[in-house]
Amino acid sequence: AQTVTQSQPEMSVQEAETVTLSCTYDTSENNYYLFWYKQPPSRQMILVIRQEAYKQQNATENRFSVNFQKAAKSFSLKISDSQLGDTAMYFCAFMKRMNRDDKIIFGKGTRLHILP
Amino acid sequence: GAGVSQSPSNKVTEKGKDVELRCDPISGHTALYWYRQSLGQGLEFLIYFQGNSAPDKSGLPSDRFSAERTGGSVSTLTIQRTQQEDSAVYLCASSRWGADTQYFGPGTRLTVL
Known part of the structure; x- marks a missing residue:
């Protein structure tokens, strides 16, 4: 079974700094999608990057950019020049590509605070 | 509509009452998902509809939870005899098909007193 791990439950950075959120996953599949979703306090989940x-x-x-290391099964998200509006919960997610009926698997999320 | 919509946005109910939550997916999307999110927590998968296939109900926490999707479009999540631990935000998402990007609705915040 696929798993997605986000090892940083919570992070805080100063506005304008660069921050990297980590995500690792476990799969035996070769074809798949990876996602980062953002959930601000308004609770609307928004796709950041795929x-x-x-x-x-x-x-x-x-x-927003990712560092995708397929061999290491790592998919980190880098936010450059962070802004106050980037404050949100960030979820990493995995989906197999082969079967159209497969579900997406979410990590537990990283709560990011951008400090003024 | 342009995006996934959910209603109501907030629902307060008394313990033991039944509630119905509604989701309108993006037009043409064949896949529809329900998730539950407790305060400050991650997403808990509940149920997944894909086209005309039998729904994947593997995430439903108890038999008090059920969902249906009529005409391959609108979905209703029903919680019978609500309990306080059912209090959470219930999110709906849709995608063109199963293995595709999901688009989320704004959620329904359910509070069981």
């Missing part, structure tokens, strides 16, 4: 395992290039979305 990575397809067959792509070697790390996905980026503006200030």
Whole structure:
């Protein structure tokens, strides 16, 4: 069974700093998707970034980028020039790609505080 | 609609009463999920609908919980004889198909007194 581990329950950084959230996963699959979702205090879950395992290039979305290490089964999220609005719970998630009926597996989340 | 909608946004009920939570997925999305999120915690999978297949109910915590999806679109999560431990935010998500990006609704905060 697939598992997703986020080892940092909570983090705090100063505004404008760069922060990296870690995520590791366990799978025997070769084709899969990885996601980072953000859940601000408003509780609306928002997709931040998505990575397809067959792509070697790390996905980026503006200030958000990932460091995808397939062999190490690591999928960290880097937030550059952090802003107060980045304060949220961040969830890493895994999904197999082969079967359209498969479920997404979420980690337990990292609560990120951006300090003014 | 443009996104996943859920109603009500907040629900307060008394212990022992039944509640119904509604989810309207994005039009055309065949997959629909229900999750539960207790205060400050991660997501707990409840149930998954995919097209015309039998739903995956493996996450439902007890037989007091049930869900249906009518016409492959709107879904209703029903909790019978609510208990205080049922208090949580209930999130719904939909995706084009199972192995695809999920889009979440704003959730329903359920408080059982």
